[in-house]
Amino acid sequence: MKEIKLLALAFFSVAFLSFTPTKKEYIIIDAGHGGNDLGASFNGISEKEIVLNIAKQIKEINKSQEKYEILLTRNDDEYTTLVNRTDKINELNPAMVISLHINRTTEKETTKQGQEIFVQDNEKSKKIAEQIIKKFGTCPITTGNLHILKESKSPTVLVELGYINNQKDRDYLTNKDGQKEIAQKFVDLFNEN
Numbered sequence: 001m002k003e004i005k006l007l008a009l010a011f012f013s014v015a016f017l018s019f020t021p022t023k024k025e026y027i028i029i030d031a032g033h034g035g036n037d038l039g040a041s042f043n044g045i046s047e048k049e050i051v052l053n054i055a056k057q058i059k060e061i062n063k064s065q066e067k068y069e070i071l072l073t074r075n076d077d078e079y080t081t082l083v084n085r086t087d088k089i090n091e092l093n094p095a096m097v098i099s100l101h102i103n104r105t106t107e108k109e110t111t112k113q114g115q116e117i118f119v120q121d122n123e124k125s126k127k128i129a130e131q132i133i134k135k136f137g138t139c140p141i142t143t144g145n146l147h148i149l150k151e152s153k154s155p156t157v158l159v160e161l162g163y164i165n166n167q168k169d170r171d172y173l174t175n176k177d178g179q180k181e182i183a184q185k186f187v188d189l190f191n192e193n
Helices: 002-019 047-062 082-092 123-136 147-151 167-174 176-192
Strands: 025-031 068-072 096-103 116-119 141-143 156-163
Touching: 025 047, 025 082, 047 068, 047 096, 047 156, 047 176, 082 147, 096 123, 116 123, 123 141, 123 156, 123 176, 147 156, 156 167, 167 176
Parallel strands: 025 068, 025 096, 096 156, 116 141
Antiparallel strands: 116 156
């Protein structure tokens, strides 16, 4: 009888622990634009599609990680206002927010290429930007006067991943392997924090 009680107690303990939720912190990935808002576009390629693909891959690659849970401000091609995005962010109070975008200049084709990062005017946001640079390479960091940076209460950075009207950047950003590589760099960064 004693053995049955011990066995039942062991089974209950294992069952209870397996259903106890683990406390993960959130990271929010904001895939810019969406719906009728294409963002930067070039010959039928739009920013909204590229950044959503990368955001989804970040979430998928990160699934096996234990420290952070990735949440997206949009899961499909829908338009969500900036106010709604920042309200959602502030409600969830994530460890950090990464807003993904693609740059464009006024020329048809440009020689400008590479990333650009906009940050909040605080040390946590700047530190995240410095970690991104370690993964992606040197790029300008600018304190931005953008809605998501001004209104998010959590450390937030906006990353321009490249120029859609630069051939080299465009080829990389529209390539499945390039998108996966970008996503993996972000997941690696998150798990080093």
